[in-house]
Amino acid sequence: MKEVAIQGIKGCFHELAAQKYFGNQPITTVECLSFNQLFGSFKCSPNYYGIVAIENSLAGTILPNYALLRNSELSIIGEVYLRIEHNLLALEGQQIEDLREVYSHPMAIAQCQDFFDQYPYIRLIESPDTALSAREVGSKGKKGVGAIAGKLAGQYYNLSVLVAGIESNKQNFTRFWVVQHNRALPRNPLQVPNKASVCFHAAHRQGELAAILTLLAHYELNLTKIQSLPLPGKPWEYFFHIDLTFTHYAAYRQAIEAIGTRVNSLHILGEYAEGIKSETV
Structure with missing residues (x-):
């Protein structure tokens, strides 16, 4: 059976x-x-x-995870996009009028603030995790207390969904990496890669980044994301993390070789099949 490391409970x-x-x-x-x-x-x-969140369509990129991946022995082997639905959970038999406190992660609370503006008597209290909030309410049998979390947490911790989908913006998605140890990667992946995540340290001179991006266009690669991060020990110099999609793997490899001749260091963080983004509200 597969073991999957997750951040959270x-x-x-x-x-x-x-x-x-x-x-x-x-x-x-x-x-x-x-x-x-x-x-x-x-x-x-x-x-x-491992499943690792890297960016949210509302909150942006989880920047520390780039450095964690870059300094690890792990590679990205896939990605998954998940729509984030927040639900108001409480003990069975409770009504929203019974609640006086609701616990959740501060980001979840912020994303549901419009809903709770209708119930000013409910005190919103921050906690480390959405599922942990649900477990606390369920395991301790707390009446008059609710949690903001996913429906799966409600199922695990015997909580009822008082109101589903209380997030203000329904177009709330998180992108997750699927990672695996470099020495455990399959020799023949089941899916043909059409996306890659790459990082490089470009020379600190005029027009260098523009020249690299021009190379990507020359080889007909689609740049779907670019993120800069400080280079430790070298103030005002940066690592650039980019995501690329491509139709022809050979053209992608030629582009990587061409970029490699221009940069100080280049590291392929993963080659994988692009995740499906078709999930809609």
Whole structure:
């Protein structure tokens, strides 16, 4: 059976992403309290994977995860896009009028603020995790207390959904990497890659980044994301992380070779099949 490391506890959105990616394949989740713990305790096994959130369509990029991946022995082998639906959960038999406190992660609270403006008597309290908030309410049998979390957390911790989909913006999506140890990567991947994540340190001179981007266009690659991060020890110099999609793998490899001759360092973080973004409200 596949083991999948997730950031959070059972019922969190990372577990939902794992279920979506692996489909009907049986998995068991390994709970990690932080991304540092997830990367630091990774197993070198062909049946061990990790799910790592990297960006949200509303909140933006989780920047520290770039450095964690770049400094690890892991590679991206896939990606999954998940629509984030927040639900108001409470003990069975409770009504929204009974609630006086609601717990959740601060980002979840912020994304549901419009809903709670209708209930000014409910006190919103921040906690480390959405699923953890649900577990606290369920395990301690707290009446008059609710949690904002996914429906899966409600199922695990015996909570009822008082109101579903309370997020203000329904176009709320998170992109997750699927990662695996470099020494455990399959020799013949089941899916042909059409996307790659690459990072490089370009020379600090005029027009250098523009020249690299021109090379990508020359080889007919589509730049879907670019992110700069400081280069430790060299103030005002940067790593550039880019995501590329391509139709022809050979053209992509030629582009990588051409870029490699222009930059100080280049690292391929993963080659994989592009995730499906067709999930709509």
